[in-house]
Amino acid sequence: MSRHDFTAAEFEARRARLRSAMAAHGLDWLVCFHPVSIHWLTGAEAKSYQEFQCLLFPAEDDAIVVLTREGERNEFVDDARVDRLETWGGPEPEDPIERFAGLAADLGLGSARVGMEVPAYYLHPHHYARLREVLGPALVEEPSALVHDLKLVKSPTELGYIRKAAALADIGIEALRRALRPGQSELALAGAIIGATMAAGSGIPASPINLVTGRRTAYSHGAPTNRILQPGDFGNVEFGTTSHRYTATIGRQFALGQPTPRMLELYGVVREAADAMIATIRAGVPAVLPHEAAKAVIAKAGLDRGRVHTSGYGLAPGFPPTWGEPLHMFGGSKYVLEAGMVVTVEPPVFLGDEGLGARLIDNVLVTDSGAEVLARSGRDLIVVA
Known part of the structure; x- marks a missing residue:
């Protein structure tokens, strides 16, 4: 199920619509935390929303990146349309924000214009405060309904x-x-x-x-x-x-x-x-x-x-x-x-x-x-x- 519930063409159409919306907002990257946003864009159904998880979506037609806990790796591999999967944690504790900071640096978010969802329930306030520090002036908008508004009209x-x-x-x-x-x-x-x-x-x-x-x-x-x-x-x-x-x-x-x-x-x-x-x-x-x-x-x-x-x-x-x-x-x-x-x-x-x-x-x-x-x-x- 999951990524198999929709055709590849439907997922690509959704992603194209999001890229157009991001262009209208002047965004280079959108960091998504809401599990519905991640599901709509990738088909992922994992319970990883219980811990730190995000999708980094580029305005250019480039790799879509998901950062999630290691325990969800197998489900993402089988059920989600993700180009690059990064994980944190595993057999020993790991700070997910430090992992995010390294990934953001690798992707060049520090010199980009970044939007970030701030949804209820799915982003811890302490994580949010630290993410703002990591992104600094690159974080220019918090368009939490951007993906949701695109999906109000159903296919x-x-x-x-x-x-x-x-x-x-x-x-x-x-x-x-x-x-x-x-x-x-x-x-x-x-x-x-x-x-x-x-x-x-x-x-x-x-x-x-x-x-x-x-x-x-x-x-x-x-x-x-x-x-x-x-x-x-x-x-x-x-x-x-x-x-x-x-x-x-x-x-x-x-x-x-x-x-x-x-x-x-x-x-x-x-x-x-x-x-x-x-x-x-x-x-x-x-x-x-x-x-x-x-x-x-x-x-x-x-x-x-x-x-x-x-x-x-x-x-x-x-x-x-x-x-x-x-x-x-x-x-x-x-x-x-x-x-x-x-x-x-x-x-x-x-x-x-x-x-x-x-x-x-x-x-x-x-x-x-x-x-x-x-x-x-x-x-x-x-x-x-």
Whole structure:
């Protein structure tokens, strides 16, 4: 898998687009740390993002260099399109920044114009401070979204993987329906979903499943626990499925027994808000407009205090702890939607004082004429009698 998931021509096209973007920024080199950037450019899937790792990408059509820990050498050799592989560590400790400094000197970065990604999660602050010292005045920009922005519009092959992931998410919802009953624990319910999706071919998603019931439905990202489901419970689940690391997410609301009027009200508001977003999404629309459509619905219902989360975001191939892209449908977003983007739709209402919350999550493909919902699972409130 990995480098074999795409043709050599597709990788070369990605690299050519990045070189053009670097030329527009006046960069000679880009140092990438985000594992999604490295994956998109090389196909690498190794867990080396847990330690120091980077890709040094030249503006000229020259060798692409990866520096990673020695323990990942074999996986990179087999699975990644890398021209030059350098490693640090091994049987004894080694300072990766000293190794980077020697490599930077060898490549001539000190006399070049260098850009460097500074992503959340994947670059230790102490390493960042030392890298700035190593690069000195050669470091002229920190364009952390440069690669991510190039990959927001998905290729036909990428869309094929995302559609497969969405079909796997539907399998997870069916497993939820079969397993949902009083007396079941949240963990057992989560296990039924995860087991069904992985047995059907899903990879391990970048972010753990969220599953909450009872008063815990007020938690926007609550993990499943040993809590036993009771008659009358309201509940919410969100999980991801993957195909070749390309992610689909889905979220559904459920009730054990007849839902109360307030439960029905919250579910109705988030569904109306999601529908308003979907009706707004199409190519050429500023990303903030679907958010504003959802916000208006929730505010009209008097529930804006419970809107504690983004209305939606772009979906990427995922590496822990996230599958999200920089594109957000949220206040202040500068992005414009384009055909071929895949975004989540998930406007929420979470009310801590009431111990209740509701959120539907769907993925949609942006098209020139509108939005295509990728999952086929019904969006109705799931009620177990």
